[in-house]
Amino acid sequence: MIEPLLNVENLWVRFPSRNADFDAVRGVSFTLGQERLGIVGESGSGKSLTGRALLRLIQSPGIVEADRMTLHGENILHASEARMRQLRGGQISMIMQDPKFSLNPVMSVGQQMSEALRAHKKVSKSQARIQTIKMLDEVAIRDPERVFDLFPHEVSGGMGQRIMIAMMLLPNPKILIADEPTSALDVSVQIQVLDIMDKLVRDRGMGLIFISHDLNLVAKFCDRIIIMYAGRIVETCKASELRQAKHPYTLGLLNSVPNLEHPRDRLDVLKRDPAWRDAPSVSACQ
Amino acid sequence: MTAISVQNMNVWFGTGALRADAVLDVSFDVNEGEIFGLVGESGSGKSTILRAMVGLVPTWSGTMQIAGETLGKKRSQAFFGNVQMVFQDPYASLHPRHTVDRVLSEVMRLHGIADVDERIVQLLDDVGLGAGFRFRYPHQLSGGQRQRVAIARALAPKPTILLLDEPTSALDVSVQAEILNLLADLQQSQGLTYIMVSHDLGVVGHLCKRIAVMKDGEFVEVLSVEAMRRLEASHAYTKHLLASSIQSVS
Numbered sequence: 001m002i003e004p005l006l007n008v009e010n011l012w013v014r015f016p017s018r019n020a021d022f023d024a025v026r027g028v029s030f031t032l033g034q035e036r037l038g039i040v041g042e043s044g045s046g047k048s049l050t051g052r053a054l055l056r057l058i059q060s061p062g063i064v065e066a067d068r069m070t071l072h073g074e075n076i077l078h079a080s081e082a083r084m085r086q087l088r089g090g091q092i093s094m095i096m097q098d099p100k101f102s103l104n105p106v107m108s109v110g111q112q113m114s115e116a117l118r119a120h121k122k123v124s125k126s127q128a129r130i131q132t133i134k135m136l137d138e139v140a141i142r143d144p145e146r147v148f149d150l151f152p153h154e155v156s157g158g159m160g161q162r163i164m165i166a167m168m169l170l171p172n173p174k175i176l177i178a179d180e181p182t183s184a185l186d187v188s189v190q191i192q193v194l195d196i197m198d199k200l201v202r203d204r205g206m207g208l209i210f211i212s213h214d215l216n217l218v219a220k221f222c223d224r225i226i227i228m229y230a231g232r233i234v235e236t237c238k239a240s241e242l243r244q245a246k247h248p249y250t251l252g253l254l255n256s257v258p259n260l261e262h263p264r265d266r267l268d269v270l271k272r273d274p275a276w277r278d279a280p281s282v283s284a285c286q
Numbered sequence: 287m288t289a290i291s292v293q294n295m296n297v298w299f300g301t302g303a304l305r306a307d308a309v310l311d312v313s314f315d316v317n318e319g320e321i322f323g324l325v326g327e328s329g330s331g332k333s334t335i336l337r338a339m340v341g342l343v344p345t346w347s348g349t350m351q352i353a354g355e356t357l358g359k360k361r362s363q364a365f366f367g368n369v370q371m372v373f374q375d376p377y378a379s380l381h382p383r384h385t386v387d388r389v390l391s392e393v394m395r396l397h398g399i400a401d402v403d404e405r406i407v408q409l410l411d412d413v414g415l416g417a418g419f420r421f422r423y424p425h426q427l428s429g430g431q432r433q434r435v436a437i438a439r440a441l442a443p444k445p446t447i448l449l450l451d452e453p454t455s456a457l458d459v460s461v462q463a464e465i466l467n468l469l470a471d472l473q474q475s476q477g478l479t480y481i482m483v484s485h486d487l488g489v490v491g492h493l494c495k496r497i498a499v500m501k502d503g504e505f506v507e508v509l510s511v512e513a514m515r516r517l518e519a520s521h522a523y524t525k526h527l528l529a530s531s532i533q534s535v536s
Contacts (some may be wrong), residue, residue, distance in 0.1 A: 042458045043429065186327040186485045188530045205528065213458045256463035258492035260515060260531065266470070267463035268490070 004286070005175055005207040006032040006054070013231075015050045016061055022095035024049045024062075026231040029084045032175065036201065036208040037284075038239065040215050040223035040253070046231040047211045047231030051177045054209075055094055056084050057221040072174070090120040096178040098184045103152040109136075110148030113167045115138035120171035132170065139196050158189035165197055175207045183212070194221055215242070215253045224284070227253070232281040249276055288351075289447055289479040290316040295348035297331070297338045308334045309346075310503040321473065321480040323494030325487060325527065331503040332483045333374075336449045339481075340371050348389050353446060357370075367397045370440035374452040375434035380424040385531060386410070386435050387420045394423075397443040399439075409438040414468060430461035434468065441472070450482040454489060487531040491515070499524045 013025035030037070039047045053064045056076065068079040071091060076084070085142055096102040104112050105154040113135070114128040123131065129148070136144035139162040152160060161181060168176060176198065181188040198221065201208045212218050219242045227235045229251050235247040245251060248271075255268035297309035309331040316322045324332040337347045341361055350357040353368045373379040380389060390409060394402045407417045413434040424432055433453060438447055453469070454462040470493060473480060484490045488495055491511050498508045500522070507521045515533075521523045 042460055187487070188327055188527060191530045214457070251458060257459045258463070258466065258486075258488040260488050260491040260528075262514065263492065263511075266467055269464050269467060270460045 002119070003073050004031040004032060004033045005072065007068060007070045007285075008054070009066060009285075010048065010054060011069065012064070013046065013053050013064040014063040014065065016063070022041050024231055025053065027281045028231075028233055028284075029281065030226060030233070030236075031286055032207045032209060033286065034205050035224060036198075036206055036210060036222040038210045038212065038218035038225040039228060040212060040218050040225060041228035042213060042253075044230075045074070045228040045254060047228050048179050050228070051094060051179050051209060051211050054177065055088055055092055057094075086120070089168075089173065090171050091115060092175045092177065093173040095161075095164050095168050095169075095181045097180040098154070099157060099164050100184075102164060103160060105152050107151075108148070109150050109152065109155065109163055113148075113170060116167050117170045127279075132166075135166045135170050137162070138200065139163070140192070141166075158185050158193060159187060161193050162196060164199070165193070169200055169204075172204070173206065174210070176201060177209045177211070179211045180213070181210075182217075183214075190217075214257075215250070216257060224286075226284045230277045232277075233284055234276060234279070234282065236282055236284040247276075248273065287318040288315050289318040289353060290322075290481070291349075292335075292339070293349045295335065295346060295350065297334050297343055298348045299343075299345065309338070310502055312503075312505055313349075314498060314505070314508065316479060316481060318479055319473075319477050320496065321482060323490035323496045323497040324481065324483045324500060325485060325490050325497060326500030327485060330500040332500050333451050336371060336451050336481065336483060340369060340449060355452065363397070367443040368445050368500075369447045369449065369450060370443065370445040371449040372433075372436050372440050372453050373389040375456050376429055376436050377456065379425075379436050380432055380439075382424055384405075385421050385423055386427075386438075388437055389435065393439055393442040399443065405442070409441055412441065412472065414464075415439045424518070426526065428461075429457050430464055433457060433465055437465075437468065437472070441476075445478070447479045447481075450480055452484050453482070453486065455486065462489070467505075485516070487527065499527065 009029045011025055011028045012023060015022045015024060028050055039050060041047045052058055058064050066077055110132055113132045117123060117128050117131060132146045133148055136147055139148050141159060141162060184194055185193060210222055211217060219239045222239050224241060225237055225239050226233050231247050235245060235250050236247055252268065252270040256270060258267055293313045295309055295312045298305055298307045300306055312335065326332050334343060337343045339350060355362060355365050387406060390406050391402050394405060406420060410417055410419055415431065415434050454465050457465060472478060482490060482493055491514060494511060496510055497514060498505050501523050507524050517528055519528055
C-alpha cells in the first residue's frame, strides 16, 4: 500500500480549565490520499480545530496529542517550528472562512500573493509577478493585471475568496484544507468558487480536506465524508452512499435542511442523544 | 387587508457624482398575515428596502403605507411598536453588557407596556427559552439562543409586522431548522406579517408564499412559491438563481 499523504491516529485537542479539561477533539483517526475528504458537523463539533491541529496552529494553553500524525511519512507532531514554517503553505495550505479577515488590508493583492510564493520558492520578483497573474487568471478573475494592484477592500467577497484560493495554491502544496470556504458567499457565487477549487485540486492531484456544516454541499463536492459530533467521528461514508447513512445525527442533519423541491410543513429538529457523545470515535482510515 | 404597500420606492446613498442608487422603482403589496420573501445576491438592495421601511435610511422617495400609516420623514411612536426588525447577526445585534432581562425590559419601557415582569417570562416562553435565561448575558448563550432573544426583543412591543433580515444565515443548518420552525409557529399563533430577506432559496421557499427576486436594486420578478418549485421562472436571472440553488442541495 502506498503511504497516504496524511495519516492521523488518535488525535486529541485539549484545553485545560480550572474545573476539568475541555476536550475539543477526542480521538480522531483518518487518512488522506489524493482525494477530497469532507468533514461535516455543527459549530463546536471540533471540525475546524482538527484542521488547525494538522497545521499545528493551536497555541498554548491548547494541547495537541496524537499517536501518530504524519505528512508523507514525516512526523509533524514533533517537527520543529522552523520546519513547520516550511510545511505550512509549502506542503499544507488552509483557506479560511472569511476573506475579509484573512487578507492583509494594507498590502495589495499582488504583493501578498507574491510574498506567499517567495516565502516558499526561490523566484525573482518579476517571475513571481508573472506566476501570480497566471494564477489569478486560473481562478477565473477577469483582468488579473488590474486586480494585482487592488487592495482587499476594493474586491468583492467572491473575488476575495478566489484570491485566497489562488494565494494558497501558488506555492503548489500537496494538501489543501478549506475551512468553510464558501459560507460567507452567496449561492450563485458559491457554486462558481467551488467549481474552480474542484478543478484546480483535481488537475494538480492534491488532497483536499473540506470542512463545512452543509452536508448536502459536501456530499456533492467530496469523495468521502467524515461526520463529527462533540469532537468525535460518529460516522464515515462514501459521498455517494450518504443517503444510506445510518447514524441518527447524520439523518438529523440531512433532514433539517429546507428544500425548495420537497417542501415540508415543519423541519425536523435534531434531538441530541447523550449517548452519541460517549460512543467511541469511528476510524476513517482507508 | 393590505398590511404593507410600497409604491415606486427609490433609495440612494451619497450625493452628486458619488450617488449610488441602491433600490430602483420598487413596488409591492403585502397582505395581513402573509409571508413575503425577498431574494437576491449581496448588494442587490434587499436589506436596504427593509432598512428604509423601518426608518434606518433617510434618503428614500416614493410612497410607503405600513399598518395603516402613510410614512413621511417622521414616524409615530405606534409605528415603531407595530413594525419590528430581526437582524442578521445575533452576535452583533445584542448589547454585550446587557442581560436578556434588560434588553427586553428596555424595549417595553420605551413603548410604555405595563406588566413588564410577567411579559418577559411570557416572551421567553414564546421563543422556547424559558425563564431560566432571563438574567444571562449574550456571551452565555449559543448563536441559536441569541437569535431567539433577538426575536423575543422584536416581539416585545407587540408588533403586527416583523421584518426579518437573513435571520438564519449566521446559524448552523440544525439550528436554522429550529429558528425557522419557531418563526412559523409564531406567525401562526400571533397572526403576524413577515417580510423575509435571504439569499438562500431553500429557506425563503420554506416560509414564504410569494417571493420577489432582486438584482441590482430592481425587482426582476415576483412569483409564487409553487411556480418557483415547478421552476417556472420567466426571467433569466431567476433561472440562474434556481439552477445554482437546486444544484447545491441535490
